[in-house]
Amino acid sequence: ADVKLGLAAALTGPAAKYGVAIKNGFSLAADEVNAAGGVNGNKLLLVIEDEQGKKEEAINVFKKLIFKDKALLVFGPTLSNSAFAADPIANAAKVVAFGTSNTADGITAMGPFTFRNSVMEADVLPVTTRAAVKHFGIKKVAIIYGNDDAFTKSGYDVFKGTLADQKIPVTTTEAYAKGDVDFKAQLTKIKASNPDAIVCSCLTEEAANIILQTRALGMKQPFIGGNGLNSPKLFDIAKGAGDDTIMGSPWSSENLTPANKAFIAAYKAKFGSDPDQFAAQAYDALHVVAAALKKIKLSGALDKDRIALQQALPAVTIDGATGKFAFRKAPPVTGKEVGYDAQQEAIVNIAKGGKFILLK
Amino acid sequence: MLQLKNISKNFGGLQVLQDVNFNVPQGGIFGLIGPNGAGKTTVFNLITGLLRASGGAIEFDGADIGKVAPHKITERGIARTFQNIRVFKEMTLLENVVVGMHDHMHYGFGSLLFNLGGFRRIEAQARERALELLSWVRLDHKAGMLADSLSYGEQRKLEFARALATKPKLLLLDEPVAGMNPAEKTELMTEILNIKQRGFSIFMIEHDMRFVMGLCDRIAVLNFGRIIAEGSPDQIKNNQEVIEAYLGKEDAE
Amino acid sequence: MLEQQLINALSLGSVYALFALGFTLVFGVLGVINLSHGAIFMLGSYAALLLVEHLALPLWLAMLAAMLVSGLIGLLVDYLVLKPLRARNAPHLAPMIATIGVATILTSLAQGLFGAENKRFPVGTIPEDSYNWGHLHVTAVQIGIVVISFVLMLVLLAVMRRTQLGRALRAIAESPKAAYLLGINVEGLFYLTSFAAAALGGAAGVLVGLSFNAITPFMGQPMLHKGIAVIILGGMGDIRGAMIAGLFLGFAEVLTVAYISSDFRDAVGFGLLFLILLVKPSGMFGKVLERKA
Amino acid sequence: MIELFTNLGFIDWWDGFWSTYNTVIFGLGVNAMLALSIYVTLSCGLLSLANAAFMGIGAYAASLISMQTGLPFPVALAIGGALPALVALIIGIPTLRLSGVYLAMATLGFGEVVRVIVLNMDITGGPLGLNGIPLKTEWWHIVLLLAATLYILARIRRSKIGRAFEAIKEDEVAARLMGVNVAGYKLLAFVIGAAIAGVAGGLNAHYTFTIGPGNYAFENAVEILTMAVFGGTSTLIGPTIGGMVLTLLPEALRDFNSYRAVVNGLILVLVILYLPKGIWDPRRIRAWVNAFSRRKAQAGGNN
Amino acid sequence: MTAEMNTNATPILQVHDLAVSYGHIEAVKGIDLALNEGEITALVGANGAGKSTTLLAISGLLKPARGQVLLNQQGQQQDLIRLSPHKIVQSGIVQVAEGRATLTTLSVAENLALGAYTRKDKAQIAQDLDWVYSLFPVLQRRKDGLAGNLSGGEQQMLAIGRALMAKPRVLLLDEPSMGLAPLLVQEIFRIVQEINRTGLTILLVEQNVRQALRIAQHGYVLENGKIVLADSGVNLLHNPKVLEAYLGG
């Protein structure tokens, strides 16, 4: 029988650029698995729903996937913001919620059924920061971040801690809100504080614009950011102005492992465009689940199977597009069972000529 | 019962009333006349608390009401009609009148919430009384219609009934017969006399001289914000200054 | 830094003002808070973008064409939605709610047609580097925005204050019935207003698209919020008020960031609005009729 | 035996259906309450857009109580209603002097201020909002509170308070001179609306697991208004229906996928165009009924 | 109807079988009126008889259920029913509506300027403005103030003045004397006669029945939406029915 896997992704709305990549990554992987005869003879069937990048929709979609479509597990949602809203439902229903792009702190603290293969900001940013500091000889930085989004805010918190740990003084901290387009006031202030680099906990749209406006103000500082910046979109908008931006991610197109090469080629063949981190993580996530499914025997009783899957998952390791992957139990929270984070090394990239390449 | 003492009012630089003094006696019908823009409506607005006087005092039944809020003034027993009709257009005639009884409907919140006897009795009485008031102005047959569907003149009558519903001691009428034809005016004159008989005091502004002279016991004349004459209808009719400023030579109607 | 911030404020304020001009015009004349103004603004931006990208039109021509396109969309919205509501004597909130529906439709259509992604004008559409005086940096778009906003505002102001057309528009604003009795072609002027307002919105869209490189189907929404604050601050329907209030908001936001904290930037607009209305219940420049009865 | 099977099938189906759609179903009641909360102020001629903020205050208050104290749910809900009412009382006094759109915008401004405060506070979780709010709302809570709201509002409507509201809506000056304490009644309407919105917020928070500052912003304020106007604001039935229909609509349109919002918007526009006074317009319905019975009578006469 | 209608005068405006309803209520039930060129025609009737409704229908602000409003344009009869209101004004029919329709947020001068909206003859407009100011000096004194701040009577003057600025061929006056002081009432009737003498056709709706019939060549009496009497002004003035019903005996 088919194994139904739910996917809640932001296919429309401002986060669609991530969501569509995610969807592509999943369908690519599912096709591969099915072409190879499925898992234990069962075909994988993706049930894809659009959660629009909104909390409320994420909740609705999760419920639909879990209760109506009776999916064995649910991937997504795209944004951490939505994950905070939707994952508790999966936990309550004892269904695995598997995030492939949620990087905020505390996602997996929501319960034992929360999994993610996206690497937490808390793991990525310290590495990124250290590399950037070394590369540019940075003494002090300014921060700009979106203060009304779970992901950008949580990224900011991590940056703040990291910078304190690494003893890099912060000249000024500036915030913006979703949908803002004019950052000149904040940037002028940053300019006056004269930092060596600008740390940006942002989603791509804002980041690109921030970078452009920084340059228009005659500032030359490089940017440091997290996976929010990791989209070709950044360069569509910012063009060359984005150069020298340093970004940490578990995936890079230049990471020439066989698995990654195969992934990139297959993706290009299927969709005619270059993949990105989010496609890669989605692609890997499906393979992780496929590996877990191989290990269990589906009984047909949904409740049991769901739990079986949850129990099988933590032990899975694969060598995927993002490299070697394993799960790691999330940091404990008193009085609560927790889920599983990704155990993966971040790769630090630098933007050159309109794309991210490995920082050597 | 109502005393205006040295009332003055200005809007920005425009002096609209200056040292206006007069008394409206209890029980009678008092008239205020004067050319357009003399400040008559402004006097009403001051009395009913919609405007604050720039100087002077207004006393009603011996108490100063110069700073009392409009709804409190109504509570004290002054009601009015408006020159530019202000009925509640989207409400039925009956409801319009019942709104006027607002202050006199005493039931507790509990009674309201659980539709207790007190609530029902008071509401029923109010409706009954409203119908009666509407019948005074011959609108009872339209009681259930929306006020919006009334013609101009009918709306005036509705305002009249609504004002009476507040059980005023003093009724202020701002041009009550504007827009009515002579027959209707005559009818309303009888009505007003009836009301006076029932113990209401009336203070009216009106440009229709036959009406004013026929009804009022006393008349004050306002011109450019000053009282230029006060007296009985006959005195006013023959006052040279009033004739020049207001009445005109030949009395046409 | 202050000088630079003042320049930032002036250009930001001009954007707000320009957006608010059309918005307040519609309110002033039609008495409708047209919540689709943001969507029309967005479409103006896309129109110019498409013309520049695909037809390689020069910018000034693309801008005029975009104004025409958005003007026509405004006209269409008026014809299909606002006019029937006028004819049916709809209660005053109905048109506003209907324009919410229109905004939803236009936004999601744009999303379907152009995608949800950020777009920008091709590099080189306008000179991108800034003019520098010492440490001051001003871009060509910034200058363009300020100049165009002021010119459009002055023209509109002159029309409203000095011409018979302007008087007629104000007459309609107060009472269409009275206007009809004066022989004013009320419906015609409603259309004209909707067209002109939308065209102004479109112009604002093009300028914002040019200066912020963030053309998205959703770009109208935040602008709409600011626009609402601006037209209220300025006194509903008051052209000059909208202009001044737009600038004022720009300065308030920028100076808040500069001297208080960027955390409060978004609260400033509505926070000020809240405070100012408490002191002046009809906005900074709104006139009140005092006459009560 | 067969019966038992079908019953089991039904129960199974029902379980799935209920678990999938209970948020939507709960949303029916909560949104009806929200639409009613704005109806109260509208019925008094106040266009107040603060209800989203009041809902938020109620939601945060109730959730924090549930999450951080051991107080029972009814207490949390009661405080969720009382706190916004108190806030309404305080801000109402200066704000309610405003009229029309100016009031709308001042209240919107108030909402924005509340949002930014919540965004910058620690106890509220800042932009992350509160997550993992215990699931305490049950269907009958909503039914009960919606019914209570409807009952109380219906009683008020038929009383001198309701008439005073209506008179104020039509003509403040005239109402004042009919002895109506206009400022007082406006404040009353504002406070009642805030309390209803607050309770609705508390209920909502306890079945959505999560709340955040973005849930009570501009769009939400406008959406609440939309529900009321869409349903029709001349009776209590209108907002109730409006809240429910607009909750169901997006769900019903799920099959339109990416054009769902287009269809949603289109329906909104069309309904307003053809029913400018909302879906539930008693006068129109009466007219239809009359026309229908007349036609029937005619048909009867012909026979 | 024994009226000896003035057969020399041609009707400039003819209302034929006009019926107007508000929802289910028929307020005007198929009436005929004829306004002779250069004459004053009075239309009288009780409150709610349908006078204002008739005028609004002629001006195109209410869409009648049936009937015609025919305007005589150089010998051609044009039916105005289908025209939109501003076209009707452009063809020379101007109304001073009940309740004045003052544009309260515009200044007095702007109100007057808008009266001349359909006109292009600038020089003549300026002259007419002076004339209106001379008729109503208070308007000149308050010309820059907001019209909404004028007293009731002042607004009435403004409304009439504004209509005169339109230089109409036919002037429809709905209770012009309402709310005016006695002196001014005289003045208004004098002005009505004066402008009538310049060739203007006037349809006068008045509650001041006596005065109205005194200056009107023709009069109609409207009752419950129907014309019940039509005669010359003088005759109506002495008609016992009219005396009883409208003049209070």
Ligand SMILES: Nc1ncnc2c1ncn2[C@@H]1O[C@H](COP(=O)(O)OP(=O)(O)OP(=O)(O)O)[C@@H](O)[C@H]1O
């Ligand atoms: N709010 C205001 N601002 C400026 N002027 C005002 C205001 N209210 C009234 N006025 C002016 O005050 C004067 C007196 O107005 P008021 O309405 O009292 O006159 P009135 O005697 O009632 O006249 P009428 O008989 O025409 O109704 C008028 O000239 C009017 O224009």
Ligand SMILES: Nc1ncnc2c1ncn2[C@@H]1O[C@H](COP(=O)(O)OP(=O)(O)OP(=O)(O)O)[C@@H](O)[C@H]1O
């Ligand atoms: N908007 C409306 N809706 C419903 N009925 C109306 C409306 N306006 C007027 N009517 C009704 O139509 C009839 C005629 O009204 P109209 O205003 O024409 O009377 P009128 O002769 O001008 O009276 P008045 O002398 O009082 O001004 C009245 O019975 C009135 O109740």
Ligand SMILES: CC(C)C[C@H](N)C(=O)O
């Ligand atoms: C798509 C990504 C930018 C999402 C982001 N990492 C988040 O957790 O919200």
Ligand SMILES: [Mg+2]
């Ligand atoms: Mg007056």
Ligand SMILES: [Mg+2]
């Ligand atoms: Mg009339």
